[in-house]
Amino acid sequence: MIDYPDRPIDFTLGRQQQVWANIDGYLPSDKSISHRMILFAALARHPVRLRDLNRGKAVTLLLDALQQLGLEVTPGQTPQTLEISGEFAQATHERRVDLGPSSAAARLLIGMLVGLNVPCIVDGDETLRNRPFDWIVEPLNQMGAHLEYLGRPGALPIRIHQAAFRGGAAQIHIGSAQAISTLLFAGVAARKPMSIRYPVVARDHTQRIINSFGDRLQDEQLQIHYQPRDCAIPEEISIPRDPSAIAYPAALFLLCNRHQEQQRLSFDNVCLNPTRLGFFNWLLACGFNLTLEVDSIRHGEPVGRLLLRGGGQPRAHDLRDKHQFHAMIDEVPLALAISCVLPGSATFSDLYELTFKESDRIAATRSMLNALGLDYQVDGYDVRVEGGQVPSVQGAIPTFGDHRLSMTAHVLLLAHGLQATILEGHCYQTSFPGFAQCLDRLTGREA
Ligand SMILES: O=C(O)C1=C[C@@H](OP(=O)(O)O)[C@@H](O)[C@H](O)C1
C-alpha cells in the first residue's frame, strides 16, 4: 500500500475560513463526456480537436489504448487541445490494451471495437479484472460479436475476435449507463440500427451526443431506438466541467459555511445534464443553498453555472429514489459521509450498483469512515445513517485505491480541521489530477 507522505493533511480550515478563491481553472472536465468524445473522434474520418479533455488517468489510458491501435494523438495548438487523427491499423498481430482501473473506458472501447470489427485483447488492472463484464459481453455476442473471456468467466481480459456485428434488439438487466453506451458505440461504429430496453434511467450522454451529431435516436420509456443517418462529427469539440468532480470542493465549501450565510462560491462551464445532478438535488433536499443555471447547450448537453451560498441549516436526507441514485451514483460515498456529520438521520435504499465500482463502495466507504470515527448500519444493499457524529482520526485512512473515497476523506478532514494519513491518497488522479492543488487554491493555501 502506498502511503501519502508527501502531502499530509496538516492544515486547519473549518469555520474560520474567510476567503474562498475561485477555482474554475483547476477543475477537470467531465470524465464521462471525455471518454465518449474521444471515441467519437476515433470514429471520425477527419482529424478532431478536443478542447478541455479530462486529463485524469482513466481518460489518459483510453488515449494510450487508441494510440496502440494505430490512431494518432497529438497536442493541439493551444495547451487545452488534443487532436485525434488517423485510422485503426490493419491487424497484422493481435494487440493488447490495458485500461487500468477504468471500467467506462474498457467497456465503451469494447463496444466501439466490436462495431468496427477490430480484433484486440482488452484488459485492466486487478480492480477492473474483478468488475463484471458479462452484462455487456452477452448482449454483444447475441448481436453477432465474438467475445471470449481469457481469464475468469464474466471478467477481463477479453479477446475480441473478428465477427460481423448485426445490431438488432437487446435487453439490459442492470442499471448502468455504461452498458447502454457500450451497445450504442457498437451500433454507431457498425452503422447498424438497434433497439435497447433498459431498467432505469442513468446518465444519457451517449444518447444526447448521437442525436446532436445527426444520427437518429429516440429514448423514451426505458427503450432506445437507434437509426444511423448522417452522423457529422464536428472538427472541434469542447467538454464542460465535471459535476462529479466539483461535488468535492462544493461539499467542502458548504460544510464549512453552514453557519456563514454571506459566503458565496460559483463554478462556470459545468455540465448540467439532469441525469448527473442527483447530488446537487440531494444537497438542496438537505437544506444547503445552491442554484443551477443553464446558459447554453453544447453537443446536446446543458452547460452552465453552479452557485453555492452558505447557511441553510442542513440536515441529513434520505436517498430512496432509483432515478436520483443513478443521477448521483459516483457521489454516494460523499453523501454518506456528509450524512454522518449533519444533524438528523437518513436512509439510502437499494445501493446494489455501488458494490461493483472501483471498490465495493458500501463496505469500503464504511471502512474509510470508521477510520475517522464515523459509522453507518448496513442491511443488505440499504444503509441507515444516524447523523450528528463528530469525526476523530482513529488511524491511517484506507481508500482501497478508490478515487471517490480518497476525495471524500480529504473533504471530511479539511472540513473538520483534522490531520491524518490517507492511504493511496493519490488515487484521486484517476478522475481529478489537480485535486490537491485545487484544494490548496480554494482554501487560500496555494504558494
Ligand atoms: O458511463 C459512464 O461514463 C459512467 C457511468 C457510471 O457507471 P455505470 O453506468 O456502470 O453505473 C459511473 O459510475 C462511472 O463513473 C462513469
Ligand SMILES: C=C(OP(=O)(O)O)C(=O)O
Ligand atoms: C465508478 C467510476 O468509474 P468507472 O466505472 O468508469 O471505473 C467512477 O469514476 O467513480
